[in-house]
Amino acid sequence: MNNTIKSISSLEILDSRGNPTVRTYVELNNGIRSVASVPSGASTGKNEANELRDGGKRYGGKGVQKAVDNVNNHIAKVLIGKNVNDQKDIDYSMIELDGTDNKSKLGANAILGVSMAVAKAAAQSSGLPLYQYLGGVNSVRIPVPCMNILNGGEHADNSVDFQEFMLVPHGAPSFKEGLRYVAETFHVLKGVLKKKGLATSVGDEGGFAPNCESNEAAIELIIDAIEKTGYKPGIDLSIAIDSAANSFSPNLDDNYDLSWSGLGKMKTADLLEKSAEWIDKYPIILWEDPVSEGDWDGYVSFTKRFGDKIEVVGDDNFVTNTKYIKKGIELGACNSALIKLNQIGTVTETIEAVRMCREAGWRYFLSHRSGETEDTFLADFAVAMDGGHLKTGSACRGERIAKYNRLLEIENELRGRSEYRWK
Ligand SMILES: C=C(OP(=O)(O)O)C(=O)O
Ligand SMILES: [Mg+2]
Numbered sequence: 001m002n003n004t005i006k007s008i009s010s011l012e013i014l015d016s017r018g019n020p021t022v023r024t025y026v027e028l029n030n031g032i033r034s035v036a037s038v039p040s041g042a043s044t045g046k047n048e049a050n051e052l053r054d055g056g057k058r059y060g061g062k063g064v065q066k067a068v069d070n071v072n073n074h075i076a077k078v079l080i081g082k083n084v085n086d087q088k089d090i091d092y093s094m095i096e097l098d099g100t101d102n103k104s105k106l107g108a109n110a111i112l113g114v115s116m117a118v119a120k121a122a123a124q125s126s127g128l129p130l131y132q133y134l135g136g137v138n139s140v141r142i143p144v145p146c147m148n149i150l151n152g153g154e155h156a157d158n159s160v161d162f163q164e165f166m167l168v169p170h171g172a173p174s175f176k177e178g179l180r181y182v183a184e185t186f187h188v189l190k191g192v193l194k195k196k197g198l199a200t201s202v203g204d205e206g207g208f209a210p211n212c213e214s215n216e217a218a219i220e221l222i223i224d225a226i227e228k229t230g231y232k233p234g235i236d237l238s239i240a241i242d243s244a245a246n247s248f249s250p251n252l253d254d255n256y257d258l259s260w261s262g263l264g265k266m267k268t269a270d271l272l273e274k275s276a277e278w279i280d281k282y283p284i285i286l287w288e289d290p291v292s293e294g295d296w297d298g299y300v301s302f303t304k305r306f307g308d309k310i311e312v313v314g315d316d317n318f319v320t321n322t323k324y325i326k327k328g329i330e331l332g333a334c335n336s337a338l339i340k341l342n343q344i345g346t347v348t349e350t351i352e353a354v355r356m357c358r359e360a361g362w363r364y365f366l367s368h369r370s371g372e373t374e375d376t377f378l379a380d381f382a383v384a385m386d387g388g389h390l391k392t393g394s395a396c397r398g399e400r401i402a403k404y405n406r407l408l409e410i411e412n413e414l415r416g417r418s419e420y421r422w423k
Contacts, residue, residue: 002029003084003125006226008114010071011240012064015040015371016399017204020064023373024071024113026121028084034124036116039107039342040371042204043154043163045245045293045316046252047324049345050100057072067107075106075114091115092350116377117347130377131410134347135384140283141419142175142383142411143390144168145404146240146286147182149189149217149225150210151203153247155370156217158199159211160218161261163244166391167222168285171236175411178420179184179404181229181237183395189225196221204370206210206394214261219282233282238374240391242288245271246316249292256292268298272305279306285388285422288313288338288365299333305334313365320344329360336363341381354385366390372399388422 007027015021015037023037052070054063078097081092082239094114096108123133131139147167152160167185169178183371189208190200198210198221212218219239226233229340233239247255254268263274268291275290287306290418315338318324325337337357341350357364366382368391379402382390393400411418 001392003122004029005080005084005118008071008076008079008117010068010113012068012111012397013037013373015373016397017042017371019371020059021371021373022064022067022071022109023115024117026084026114026117026357027127028121029162030125032121032124034117034120036120036377037373038113038116039180039373040109041342041369042371043247043316045246045319045343047102047321047413048106048319048343049108050340051109052104055248064107064109066108068288070106070110071114071334075110079114083144084118084125087115087119087122088348090118091346095346103345106414108342111345112149112342115348116341119347120377129410129413130380131383134381135386139384139386140409140417141383141386141388141421142217143388144162144170144181144422145175145179145407146389146391146418147395148205148207148391148393149182149186150207150222151205151207152218153224153244155205156209156220158209159213159260160215161243161258162215162218162241163243163247164391165207165218165222166240166242166296167226168238168240168389169236170233170238171284172420174418174420175407179408181231184239185225185229185231186395188229189222192221192228202394202396204399206400212261216264216278219278223282238283238285240286241284242315243290244316245292249295250357252292253292254291254295254298256363268301269375270297271298272301279310284310284367286311286313289315289317293317296331296333300331303332303334311336311365313338315367317384318387320350322353322356324350325353325356329356329362334362336365338367339364339387340367340369341378342369351385354387363387368392368400374399374402376402376406379403379410383407383410
């Protein structure tokens, strides 16, 4: 059957924050049809690929009709007739058509939707589940679900500076059990917060967003919840943090303002002293963006000091772009990179970023965005990339649960062949 592209079209839909985003359909000449939706970040790195927004009054300027029109009127014309299995050629044709460094002409949101929908159509056309089409027959490792259970920073209007506190069920025997550990602890944490008179409303990724006195107080609440659920901190469940330090470094340099949670202003060296105290005292297994994206020396010092003990992940500094990841590898800034499809804008370039990490002996941490849709592409992609862990939010929001449920489905489908391990 003919697996060439017959038509491509896009539509403006809403994401989990109620903001417009792009949904794209690809139809093949063999009758196969796929659909993909594009996520959107709030705490973005300066060098992320450009998310094209309309400006003007509609949706407060956040409309994506221009990106949708770019798919319908420009991208479709170039790709119709191409073999859907030629993912790399298709992605690089769009990059060439765009012609800018950051995809600002067509929009990374326009390009990514097509790229993801092409991969899905190709998988269906090959008669394979997406994770196997992208990763091969040995794609059997289900990622450890680093579940966000407490939000701060740009993702909540509370008094916590750090953006994300995640539970990492590395001691569980399977994904299914790991997900149970974190979902149970999520519910127990709600009771712990209630008892202390703290809010149980949630932030953008579905983690609770209480007004804790400090970042330390937030960690202690989580440890209390782990113990009350009947798990052992550091053995069954550990903690991952995304400081998203850009949000408390006004000039994105080595000056930090943690006044919100009572620590005041400090330089990198003091921030590292505080981090050392916490890494010593608490079961922290992974730390993302502990310093701001401009503080490369800070990343290097942090990794030198703690890289043997914990995973040090770069997000806002690397933006899933091999140009910056390469710099990070050369400098020894971090030992892992966060991987977000829409930071770079095509499936092919995202895979190139993963490959670069792998070749350097780094880990790579697959991630959703704070603005998501019900699309489950990320779940399959994480299995295909074989990175061993992913973050995709809490146990109480449908757009996050969609990914977790898809991973349960994949683990079940693999029966006894699936693997689950932290490293
Ligand atoms: C997921 C994140 O948030 P956002 O999507 O807002 O960048 C992050 O910073 O890792
Ligand atoms: Mg981050």
